[in-house]
Amino acid sequence: MPHAAEEKHGDRLIADWASGAHLQFANDAARERYQARAQLIVDTIRLQDTGRIPVIPAATQKFALDYGPVTFREAMTEFDKTFAAYVRQYEDTDFDAYAGPEFIFPAGMFEALAWNRVRLPGVHLPDDKSFQFVEAEYMKADEYDEYLDDPSDWVLRKYLPRLSPMLEPLAQLPPLRNTLVFHQGLPDLVLAAAENPGVVEAMTALKASGEAVQEWYEYLGRLDQDLGGRLGLPRLLGAIAAAPFDIISTYYRGWRGAIVDMYTQPEKMKALMERLLPWQLQYGIDGAKALGHPIVTVYLYKGADGLMSDEQYEEFYWPTLKRLLLGLVEEGLLVWVFTQGKYDSRLHHFKEIPPGTCLIHLESGTDAFLAKEVLAGSQCIEGNVSSALLAAASVDEVEAYCLRLAEVCGKGGGFMMDFSAFLDEAKRENVKKMIEVASSPPAGRLMRERPCNGA
């Protein structure tokens, strides 16, 4: 078979992304910096000993906003200010990649729909607090069969109406599956819309929400152009896919509901996960293609140590997650597996995925040194510098911990320096020390070229 036929679509995406094909570079220096950093990130995931440790940011959030200063409320409504704060933060801190305000979201997206699933700064929470998700039972225990029978119908007429009062009228639409021709189904559908002003209002609310997203995406695009094209910083976050168990336990049934289902209707739960798996895989693959970004991020929520037993993890959580990861890797994509909480006992499972394909994020609860031991030669690890350490400890304490991380976990490659979760309250001097330790002797990893930001 000719070589070209063997090239996976992920290989092409990696090459394009690493070359910065999507960016207009301000000058050659910016292009070189971008390409060197992007290639370093790819090579480190590929477990090559590149000679230096990349420093990446999981999500800087309030840490970035304080460069404005901008409150979370302002960040969700005044995008110019958000944009400026993030640019200032990355001009002041010498990361090898950037994570933007992707998880701040425009307030208008939620507010136009009165979205139930979030609590917003300036509405429900103080202006200086991040918006937060509300985990609740959005799918009832007896709705598995209904979902399995017609998922889109359930989403349209059950899920969306529960997430937004503006979308409640959608519950009164007839099932779309009945819509066939002018004399069957279609009249029912259009009549339901004509006779129910709420349906039209729901569409208007969706439009308003969509316009807020449109504006937000334009800002994110401009930010990418500035941070990528001018400062030479690759964007870390691309498409997202979710572990099927997390979809059920975090978005549909809630953690309590999911736990009860594990004991009372395990087979239905597994059937739903089987249904979700190919869709998530396709969502990740299509998203990577649409964004021109080869790294698909999978945030993990409910599989951490203590949240379930090893047996439950192996029965409920890992099988579909494993197949999701394998499917993405089969496409030639890289996967940023974002573990949350303590993950010590689960790490060995990532050895079941082809080596050098995943970037495993570790929060501070996970033992990074154990992770290195378990995953050396198998998957790249990153993270672990505690947000509490960066917020409350001295520069010397930060240096001591990061030095140890660099020396132990950095040995032989396959490690990136990063903090635990949101940087938020971290002291700037501590963050700079973390970056410095990874970048320079005596951690040693050699001769990092120190680019001059904004050049």
Next chain:
Amino acid sequence: MPQELKDAIVGLRMDEALTLAGRMLADGTKPLAIIAESSEAMQAIGRRYADGEAFIPELIMGGEIMRAISEAVLPDGASSGTEGSRGTVVIGTVRGDIHDIGKDIVALLLGIDGYAVHDLGTDVPVEDFVAAVREHDADIVALSGLLTLAFDAMKSTVDGIAAAGLRSTVKIMIGGAPVDENVRAYTGADGWGSDVGHALELAAGWTEGGA
């Protein structure tokens, strides 16, 4: 029969536990006696959890079975009558943070461990903590937070309790994934824990003349 009920709860068999509880009620066992048997079973699950033999799903499922039994055997609005004898705890997730799973589990286990637990919920303002400490004459305040943004709210809450003149009357613990000794020192709390086991140890130490 009481032993069968306990076994069914520890074995997390909801339907069987409810059937047995219903049968005991029909046979004349008093509702509060059924609740007491169920509580013993929950304590057994709690001990298994503390020993690392059970996990959060067991605790939550056990709690769900307890709740279902209470609803089935107690008349509407009746109290389960389980008064905390080891001390009084005011617990809540601090202002600006709405995460509740960790807080709920600590509240559940403190309750079955013999404390009177007053759960103020999430996103709790400083003044609500202060009022609850006063109202319930609390021995312990447990502040929960998952976000690093919660550190300042924890500190404000500790400061608020002090400003109200109540600091010397309570021990304060902070808990949540990002919490550590640095955060404890920053907030001025008396102890910290990253999981429910720590919370139970701290509470036991404080109420039994320990640290």
